[in-house]
Amino acid sequence: MTHTPNPTAKRARIAVIGTGGTFAMHGRHRFDWIEYADSGVIHPIDDLLATLGELAPDIDLVPIAFRSLGSVSIGPADWLELSALIRRTAAADPSLTGFVVTHGTATLEETAWFLDLTLALDQPVVVTGAQRPANTDGSDASANLRAALAIAASPASRGAGVLVTLGGLFFAARDVTKAASFELGAFEAPPFGPLGRVDADASVVWRRRMAGPAPRCNLPADVTTLPRVDIAMSYAGADGAAIDAFVAAGARGIVSAGLAPGRPASKEASALVRAAQAGVVVVQATRAPRGTVPVQRFLAADGLLAGGDLAPPKLRIALMLEIAGHDASGGIDVQRLQTRLLAL
Template structure:
């Protein structure tokens, strides 16, 4: 009896000394359920967080884990409202010392956007780790349990502090700013085209090779705790012989900003140029980005940005440029300052 009690106190002490990791579940494929294990079809966000945790009992060796359900959606339905809910809840978790780290389970389709939104707006440098899966929880060789295990291990590591939100997927660790989904169906769906992964996790051991030079978390000026509504920023795609009617329609709808997913170095045709010129003169902030997978958009190349009144996205793709412009507009409409944001964050 004394021996059993002794073991109980030893394990209790070990549990008390483990990092506390709070898992915030939003849905996605990792919580998906399908009619058949050998078929791709499934319903995203069908399984609750408790069921996901029960599939990975080994994580309790590395952290004291608790979970909360934030939403139960496929990430194609991710919204600014949920982003702001996540921002508020994570800041609250850390300010009230409810956990030492947060893991977010999230669908892969828009995970790169959510991770960048939080990269800019969180007010703590404690670890925030995203993960998901490409196969539903009910599929053969589902990748969700291993990704969730790796995400908890990375979140529990003291090496993960101060790096901003990161994404753990298929044993690779990516910076939340740089990650992009580059495959619609392959298991290794993510890359960071301009930077590469920042580390790996293998055999429950995270190893980091590099860190981002961009500022994140509390080192940004983007405290949105008092923001109730985000400025409206939309994306317009450029292609051969593109018609500018979408730009004109958005101007008529009085959007705050437009990101142009341009060709090459953020370029566009004469019809777009004229429509953008008119939009800028009506007070719409227009940012030139590129539809290319990698590279930068630089100032005053084929387009004279000073003359046209546009800004550039630097190395952010259109969907991430939209987020930074949207958040930047909560602080200022000064285009020089907005441009500096793109070079700094």
């Protein structure tokens, strides 16, 4: 399915929310593609849009400042505020066609997934970024923003959940991940692939669609902090030291990023059981890019949950939100939590 801009249609109004990242940073010279953060310059979104010039002549842009951060500095408190900002903006201005969020690429997939789980909007929300600052040679900032605007303005994107676009392709927030450090085509979605592409004329081409947006997490509106959830990475010879430390630090949940079969290293197993017995929600995932962890007898016997095919960082975010929602509703129902995680 292809959606081509209609010059006679009503002009779309897209809110562009800037959060910083490479997209907003300023290279020190034309080939400063790696250490550009050392310049210390992060442009506000309205200044950056003025610099980039006209990208979409049939779309009205509404710049909204959030904060200017490198994405390595973004965390759960920022996610909560960003999600609330989008909800408030949508409620205050129903004429908005959609939203574009510009974001650093290091944690872009995590922010997009958080928004997907917490926003119940019909308007499209599209997250994009850049691998090279806008003032450097070969920058992808303008092209990525143009693609994001086209997707956000497309009627076909309504109700599709949060989307991510870079490199001319767009992806479901659930599946996308950054697979390369510096390549322009750094984002992939193993094993399912992109949902579609944006052509040079800003036509949005869908090649497949999700069955539907991710089920929204029942997060109370007054939540200002999220429970601590950590990820324990398995590797040959790993023991339980990190797991015990996470419990001591107050973790409410632990995601075990297990070996490819979806099992922890043998010396980690007893620490995970101890954590579960101490009341920590422990979910078994796998570090394999195309892995999955189904419900199994050994997990149930040890009091652990199965993580399905969600990547560990995405599973961590879902678990944070689910624990917060269960807390507000009177306590954690482990069976209901297992069902929810596998439904995401």
